[in-house]
Amino acid sequence: MSSALETLIEMGFDKQLSELAVKRAGNLDSAIEWIDKNQDKLTPEQITAELADAEDNEEAPALKPGEEARSLVCDTCQRKVRSSAQAEFHATKTGHQEFSESTEEIAPLTEEEKKARLEELRERLAAKRATQSDQDAIDRKKNEQIRMKSTKETQEAKENLEKKERLKEAAAKKAEKQADIDAKKRVLAKLEADKAERKRKAEVERAQRAGQAPPPPAPEPAAPTTSGPVLSKPASAYAETRLALQTPGGRVQKNFPVETTLFEVAHALGQDGVEVSSFTQNFPKKVYDKTDFGMTLKEAGMVPSAALIVK
Template sequence: MPSDLEQLLDMGFDGERAKLAAKATGSLQDAIDWLEKNQDSSIDELQAAQVSASTSDEPPALKPGEEAHSLVCEDCGKKFRSQAQAEWHASKTEHTNFAESTEEIKPLTEEEKKQKLAELKEKMAAKKAAQAEQDKIDRKKNEQIRMKQTKETQELKEELQKKEQLKEMQKKKQEKLDEAAARKKVLAKLEADKLERKRKAEAEKAVRAGRAPPPVHEPAMPTSSGPTTSKPASAYTETRLALQTPTGRVMKIFPVETTLFEVAHSLEESGVQVNSFTQNFPKKIFDKTDFGMSLKEAGMVPSAALIIK
């Protein structure tokens, strides 16, 4: 007669699970019940449970020659072939009400085995289908989470790009403003240089003609009552001198309180010996006896052309 293990293998059960079921039970029917009960547990979990369980935790199989008495649990109605199996049930469930039964637990017929197997397979298939459906739901949720994260990441990236673009636009705008200001400054400098060259040319022409150079005009402060006017000589703090020396023409600017002696000393530091200053217009000669006069006192404000002798 085939063993319980062989019958379980013939019924299509997994080899490892069938071995564990045959070892844990004492009959084919109990083995099938055990497989049904533990169908959700993995092989590793079942093996670990058997290793860690004590001998008293295992429902012992019927001993050779032991009569097949039937015991029934009055708490749940489950029937057992032996006293040991009933005690194992009590240790696992804490059921305490058992009674003897004259009903003999008969072995499963082939038809019952097939029906039991079909039921077990149907339950396993239903469980797999439920698990597959749950996996489908979980995948859908995970995909939704992933899509949401991707969208948030893309929105954040676009926001950063917008900020960078705005920053770049502001930078370019500022660069254009700075460039325009620099261009304006250069044009103003060119215009000022042009006016200065014109003024110098007129001053040189006046010196050659023996006339006083034209005064240096500074912009007058605008008033609300009439046109602008030039500042009086007393308002100037500096004077511009066109000095014709034996070695060439020199332009110098001095404070109006500078004395002719200080002007002469400044020229002598450059290697020009000064004995007198001659002004052609109006005609005046300032010798060393006059060197104590300031430029303001000599009437050389705001400008004058002098010939060095």
């Protein structure tokens, strides 16, 4: 290992970078200048490739015997070389073709200059590492902020979705409860009407047996009031009915044409993964098994709405 290479490695430079600098520059002074200009431009992969390429090429030719010492300056990068042979070598490596003669002789660095240059390089490396460390800290902070923001937005979206589902479920429960109340009121009103009709018929029969005039017909009973919306049209005027269905997986609400059969309702639930063997209606209490599935919703009295338990 050359003394220039050993010195560069002792300074803390990467071994491959130091080897490439020595091959490109030839001596310690030039190697230090080369590292100063190129270390930030090359990746480890590029250094490896450049090193392999340098090993395949001949070393820069030395001064010819008896050649007068002088310097040439590259017009492109302002680099100074000692001889025309070294200028040709520089042109081959860099593609720089224009050189100017200079009467300035290139003097080697003194020991003090070498130490000052080494110290300057160390300070640059330390400053670069400190800057990179600060930038890494900034990047980590930004990434953490992005992650926290994403987590917060995801949590808020989840909470909003859960809130909407709760409101939807509460509305479905309320609608089903109201449908049950309305159905019960209709049944009670029908029972009262039937009771009044039987009483009227009995009074008519008694009057006929006694040879008296029949009593006047009883007035029509008032329709039961409900807390839900008042129907402005009879059930026969509806083309669609709303079903609140209590399935094993939860409550669902579906709308069907009034001529839809219970079999078609069961088939629609089956497409959602719900196997149906029967429907149960609480008010009035009625169980519809598969023998009843040919009935339409209109024939079953489930217009304009009904609540069913699916089994």
